[in-house]
Each structure stands twice: as structure tokens, then as C-alpha cells.
Amino acid sequence: MIVLIAAFILTGIPCYPADSFSKEEQEEAALSYVRNMSPEDAASQLFLVNIEGSTVFNAVESYADIYPELESEKEKLSDRVLVPGGCLFFSYNIGENAVQVMHYIESIKKVYDDSGLPFPIIAVDQEGGVVNRLRSVTSPLPSSQKTASVLSPSEAERLYFFQAEQMKALGFTMNLSPVAEPLVEENRDFLLTRSFGSPAKTVAYCIAQINAFEASGICTVVKHFPGNTNTDPHTGLPEITVPESEFYRVYLKPFEFILTVSPGAVLMSHARVAFSEVNEPAALSSYWINEKLKNEYLYDGLVISDDIFMAALSRNGFPPETAAVKAVEAGTDIIMLSEKRFASALRVLLDKAASDESFRNRLEKSEQRVILSKIHYGILECYRNEDGKVCVRNKKDEMPERKRLDVFLESYESGMNFYRKNF
Numbered sequence: 001m002i003v004l005i006a007a008f009i010l011t012g013i014p015c016y017p018a019d020s021f022s023k024e025e026q027e028e029a030a031l032s033y034v035r036n037m038s039p040e041d042a043a044s045q046l047f048l049v050n051i052e053g054s055t056v057f058n059a060v061e062s063y064a065d066i067y068p069e070l071e072s073e074k075e076k077l078s079d080r081v082l083v084p085g086g087c088l089f090f091s092y093n094i095g096e097n098a099v100q101v102m103h104y105i106e107s108i109k110k111v112y113d114d115s116g117l118p119f120p121i122i123a124v125d126q127e128g129g130v131v132n133r134l135r136s137v138t139s140p141l142p143s144s145q146k147t148a149s150v151l152s153p154s155e156a157e158r159l160y161f162f163q164a165e166q167m168k169a170l171g172f173t174m175n176l177s178p179v180a181e182p183l184v185e186e187n188r189d190f191l192l193t194r195s196f197g198s199p200a201k202t203v204a205y206c207i208a209q210i211n212a213f214e215a216s217g218i219c220t221v222v223k224h225f226p227g228n229t230n231t232d233p234h235t236g237l238p239e240i241t242v243p244e245s246e247f248y249r250v251y252l253k254p255f256e257f258i259l260t261v262s263p264g265a266v267l268m269s270h271a272r273v274a275f276s277e278v279n280e281p282a283a284l285s286s287y288w289i290n291e292k293l294k295n296e297y298l299y300d301g302l303v304i305s306d307d308i309f310m311a312a313l314s315r316n317g318f319p320p321e322t323a324a325v326k327a328v329e330a331g332t333d334i335i336m337l338s339e340k341r342f343a344s345a346l347r348v349l350l351d352k353a354a355s356d357e358s359f360r361n362r363l364e365k366s367e368q369r370v371i372l373s374k375i376h377y378g379i380l381e382c383y384r385n386e387d388g389k390v391c392v393r394n395k396k397d398e399m400p401e402r403k404r405l406d407v408f409l410e411s412y413e414s415g416m417n418f419y420r421k422n423f
Contacts, residue, residue, distance in 0.1 A: 021382045025390045029382055030371040033392040040066060041117060043349050043363060045085035045370040048123060048336045054095045057108040059083050065343035084342055085370055086121035091133050098137055098170060098408050105171035119379045119394045123174035129193050138166045139415030142423060143193035144179060150422060153204040160212035162415035167218060169408035173377050174219040178209045180258050181227055182250055186242060189230040202254045210263045219264030219377050221304060226282055227251040228269050233312035238271035256297055265302035270312035281312060284323060289331035302373050304334040321348040333366040
């Protein structure tokens, strides 16, 4: 691992911002930062939303979309862009080459910076195999199953490190991976090659992937807690019905071990666990988020919901607006939406916060946690103003594009050579 980190430092991309501020100073600065934002912009930090385009970014919503009833204010409200705290890339958001991807991400950051807003999380699902959004740009990334069958965990860490270097150079700051679910009969048809296999393999290879990406300054997202079934949540509600003893031994134990290496985030599944007597899907459940994940497993990273537009929720009494409120109440920090627009979901959070002090405090806590995560991963940075107060601002990329492209090409070649040698 030391060798990997040393190699990373030689590339010239810093892993994290200089740690010259105490935890307390950063927490206070992050809280002050969100309190100085408008309620709309602060609450927008909780949304990870798919975006349009692959060349030049344009915001598709404005404040007018939050308040459609204010016809007389429409022109003024339309001048204020509405953008999410995180931008989720799908395959159609990926340009033809590395330069195009870099330019597109830079265009996103320019819109945010010009609007006086914090830079967003730039997220993508890059598991490998069938879930490989960057297949046309980065070096080959085999499926989890293939990786675990061919490479040792230490070799897999090298494979993932080369991929992480490329992603960091392109501008990505979050990878919605790894899948921390062992392959069992109850989820085999859904996960297929996305799982590393047995519980032991799942732990070893997930830790390898987390170590590689986190060392590269990319937030890893362990998924899907506490598990899934063969029912695709895009089309229905997964019901985990295995015996309680088997569930804890096969489903939860791997997560418990994996979380000890502190991945940046955990993504909640939409599954419902039969024996737990919790009626809500896990992503909307305080029991699974607070009692299990945070209190029992002592996890302190970000908690992300799976896509709230999935049928697992919408067809079972939880339309997106309802799901957004319940997710925040349950302890979720970031709400994922595959749709391009989130104004209506944002509005229900704002309305709830305006009438419910407890909910408003819960919302503010997640706003602060998102900003702290952005500081940790170098999206934002702390600095001292002229009065000595610790403040927060966007962290500008100090590396010229030409140098970043050189880093990308060097790590791409390393990844290609490693792939040719081992696969």
C-alpha cells in the first residue's frame, strides 16, 4: 500500500488537501458555510442527480422550478440556477476521449463557480465488467467476478489503482463501487458478475478496491447495504427472506469487516428484510441506517440512498417526493436521482424544514456532512481569511490540463500493460 501511495504522489495529483485545520475547525467552517447559503442551495447539496450532455454543461432547472406558483417572480427566479450537490454520470455523459471528458467536467465546475456555488461531487458507476461507464476512455476494467478469479487481492489493488488514477485525472471524485454483496442463490440472477463471489472474497477484494481508490482521493461507495435479492429494484421491491442467522452470517458480516477500512460512503439498498419487522425499504429505514450502520457498525461516512425513482419505491407507496423526506428522516445524507430534475423533491424538503424544527436540524446536519466530505476529497478547501477565521471555498485545480492529460495517459498505459499481462 505504501508503494501505491508513493507512486501516486509521484504523479503530481495530491491525495487530499493539506491537513492544516483541526476537525473542530473544519466542522465549524462547514456549518458556517451552509448557514450562509440560501436554504435552496444548501438543501441541494443532498442531491446526486444525473445530468444532460457530454460536451458543455447547462443547468436545466432554476429557482422558478422550485416555486412554480410564483408567476410574478418567475423572471427573477429564472436567473438563479438550480444545480445538485453531486452530478451522476451515465454512459451517455462520457465523451469520445479523455480530453472531451475533462472539458465537460470543467464546464460543470465553471457553471457552479460562476454562480457562487460549491463544486459538485462528480460521480460515476465504475465497477468493471457490465457496469463500466468509462469503457471507451479508460483502460479495461474486468468484472468483479473475473478480477477475483484471476488476481490476488494485492494484484487487484494495483488494477484498481491504475483505474483510479485515470479517473482522478479526468476529474471524477466519487466511484459508486464496490459491490459488497457475496453471491448467493437469492441474488445470483440480479448480481451475476458484479459480485466478487464468496463472503471471504467479497471482503478481501472490496478492501483492495477501497484502498486503491481512497489513496487516489476518490470517494468509494460500498453497496448495496444490507443486501439485495433476485428482484431488480428498478422493477420491483426486493424482499430478503433468508433465515436470520444466515442473513447476519452471509449478508451482513462482509459489510461489517469492509466498513473497518472507512470507505467514504455507503449506498443503501431498497430491499426489505422480512424477519426484521421493519416495513420500510432499507434506504428509508432509521433501523438500518442509524441502529445498524451507524450505531452498531460505528460507520461515520456519508449515507446515500439508491435511486428514489426506482419502482421498488414508487410502486410501493413511496413516490420520489415522499421518499426524499423519509430518506432524510431516516439518516440519509445524499439522495440519488436518475432523473435530470430534482426541484419538486427539493421543494418538499424545504417545506418540511420550514414547519418542522427537528427535520430542519436533520437536514442541516447532512448539508454539513456533505460539505465536510467535499473538503476531505479536495473538492472544496478550508482557508483562513484576513481575520483568522477558517472559511470554505472551491478548490481550484492547480495542475494545468496538459499535465493532467499526461498523468492520465501514463496511468492509462500502466493499466493497459497490467491488463495485457494478467488477462
